Amino acid sequence: MFTGIITGVGRIAAIHALGSSLAHGKRLAVVCPPAYLDDIGLGDSIALNGACMTVTGIDLAGRTLGFDVSAESLDKTAGLDQLGDINLEKALRAHDRLGGHLVAGHVDGVGQITHFEPVGESWELRIMSPPSLAKYLACKGSITVNGVSLTVNQVQDLQQGCEIGINLIPHTVHNTALGKLKNGSRVNLEIDLIARYVERMLGNRSFSED
Numbered sequence: 001m002f003t004g005i006i007t008g009v010g011r012i013a014a015i016h017a018l019g020s021s022l023a024h025g026k027r028l029a030v031v032c033p034p035a036y037l038d039d040i041g042l043g044d045s046i047a048l049n050g051a052c053m054t055v056t057g058i059d060l061a062g063r064t065l066g067f068d069v070s071a072e073s074l075d076k077t078a079g080l081d082q083l084g085d086i087n088l089e090k091a092l093r094a095h096d097r098l099g100g101h102l103v104a105g106h107v108d109g110v111g112q113i114t115h116f117e118p119v120g121e122s123w124e125l126r127i128m129s130p131p132s133l134a135k136y137l138a139c140k141g142s143i144t145v146n147g148v149s150l151t152v153n154q155v156q157d158l159q160q161g162c163e164i165g166i167n168l169i170p171h172t173v174h175n176t177a178l179g180k181l182k183n184g185s186r187v188n189l190e191i192d193l194i195a196r197y198v199e200r201m202l203g204n205r206s207f208s209e210d
Contacts, residue, residue: 001092002047004100004142004149006176008033008088010048010065015081018068025070026081027056032063032088040065040090045105047089049079049177050147050188052105078110078186079146085177087147100149101142102193109133111145113185114163123168125181126154129189134162135199136191144190148176 014029030048037060040046044055046065051073057066074081092098115126127145129137134157137143141152143164150172154165173179181187 002052002089002103002105002147003092003096003098004050004103004144004147005089006087006148007090008036009175009177010036010086010088012080012083012086013064015083023071025068025072025074028067028069028080029057030065030067030086030088032065034063036088037063037065045091047087047091047103047105047147049077049086050103050105050144050190051077051080051107052091076110077107077188079188085180087177089147101144103144103147103149103190104193106190107188108136108191109189111161111187111189113181113183113187116181116183116185119167121170123170123173125166125168125178126163127166127187127189128158128161128163131161133189133191136195137162137164138195141195142192144188146176146178146187148172148178 010030010032012028013031016027018024018027042055045052053067055065056068069080109130111127111129114128117124137155139155143150143152150166152164153167156163
């Protein structure tokens with residue numbers, strides 16, 4: 001589990017194919033901030049832009065973590081198959097503060113940035129999400145964007161999907177990789193965990209009640 005509070009911004013420095021066909025995944029080399037690797041071991045879970053991945057290699061001298069990402073994960077996410085900055089979050093420990101919201105590290109869909117502009121001291125971010133996620137999105141609800149826990153301020157249902165509006169404070173823009181986004185960028189979205197269960201319960205009235 002995660003909280004959507006980014007613990008570091010890394011950089012995908014190298015990508016190596018694990019095979020010769022599209023059925024094979026990629027091996028990522030992610031350079032991390034200084035001292036980030038101090039409490040990380042092989043097999044640990046790290047969220048890369050919101051997608052939970054397993055550490056398969058550690059290079060302490062180069063401050064680099066290795067991750068083997070399957071073809072299925074690459075197909076269902078954005079930003080894990082290209083060089084550049086990436087949001088990192090270590091898995092939640094039992095005694096940690098829950099500063100964001102409960103995040104599973106499972107990407108539910110890929111959205112597209114439709115608007116990203118400064119407004120006063122903050123930034124207005126609008127994202128077109130897939131139609132299948134619309135029923136989980138609500139004003140003042142939570143959503144994870146590239147691993148960052150954010151609050152939805154606006155919801156507009158459109159024919160092509162559900163557009164959500166989010167306000168980003170300067171701290172979020174400067175301390176995550178979200179500041180590198182631009183119109184047209186694709187982002188990983190994870191819906192609120194509680195919304196997932198509420199929809200399941202309310203959407204299946206055929207369940208027997210004892």
